[in-house]
Amino acid sequence: MAKRIDVSGLNVFYGDFKAVEDVSMTIEPRSVTAFIGSSGCGKSTFLRALNRMHEVTPGASAQGKVLLDDLDIYGPDVDPVMVRSEIGMVFQKANPFPTMSIYDNVIAGARLNNSRMSKSQADDLVEESLRGANLWEEVKERLNKPGAGLSGGQQQRLCIARATAVKPSVLLMDEPCSALDPISTLAIEDLIHNMKEDYTIVIVTHNMQQAARVSDRTAFFNLSAPGKPGKLIEMGETNQMFTRPEQKETENYITGRFG
C-alpha cells in the first residue's frame, strides 16, 4: 500500500515569486519523514506540491518531477483528483465538514470515488477507518452526531480517518498537532507511529521534539536570506540529524541558535 516518493529538481512559485528552489529527495515508504525549518522557508509549499494541492491556490505553479513509485504525478494525462486520493492530506486545523455527521465525514471522500458502495460496505469502511485513527471507541455510540461536536484532538483524528478511508498510499500532514493540547498531541503521535506500517507519512512540524519522537528521517529547509526561495539544506536519519548534522546551518537551527 505504502509507496515511495522521488522528487527531483522541484521549484514552486506563487506567481513570479519562487518559494521553493531545486529540491530533490526520496521519501521512503512505511516510514515517517519530518520537514523542519524556520517560518517561511517553504515546508508547507513543498508539501502541497507533493500532491498538487498548491494548484488550488491561484497563480501557484511547480516545475520539476515528482514520482509516486513509477507514476509521474505531473504527467500530462494524470488527474490531480486521483493524485490527491493516492496522496492524502491532513491540515494544521482540523477541518471536518461541520454539519455532516461523524459517519458521513469519514465516508465523504470514499463515496465520491465509489458511489455504488452498499450500506454494509460503508459501515465496514467507517468502522475500519475510525479504528485505524484510534477514534472508534470514543464515537461509536454517536456516529450520527455532527463532526463539529468533537474535541479538537478528536476532530483531527476524524480528519485522519476521512483521509485514510479513500485508501491512500501516502499521508501528508501539515503541522497536524499545532492546535492541540499535549494529550491530544501524544494521541496523534502514537497514531502516526502505528500508521507507518501501512503508509508513507510526511509531517511538517515546528516542534523539534516531535520530529525527534515520530520521524525516521528528517529534512531541514532554510532560506539563504529573507525574500529568497527556501531550499533543502540536509536530509538524513533523524537520529543522525539531531546528533551529528553535516551542515553548520542545520546544527545552528536544531540547537536553537537560529530561526
Ligand SMILES: Nc1ncnc2c1ncn2[C@@H]1O[C@H](COP(=O)(O)OP(=O)(O)OP(=O)(O)O)[C@@H](O)[C@H]1O
Ligand atoms: N498563497 C500564497 N501566496 C503567495 N505567497 C505565499 C503563499 N503561501 C505561502 N507563500 C510564501 O511562500 C513562502 C513559503 O511559505 P510556506 O508557508 O511554504 O513556508 P513554511 O516553511 O511552511 O512556513 P511556516 O512554518 O510559517 O508555516 C513564504 O515566503 C510565504 O510568504
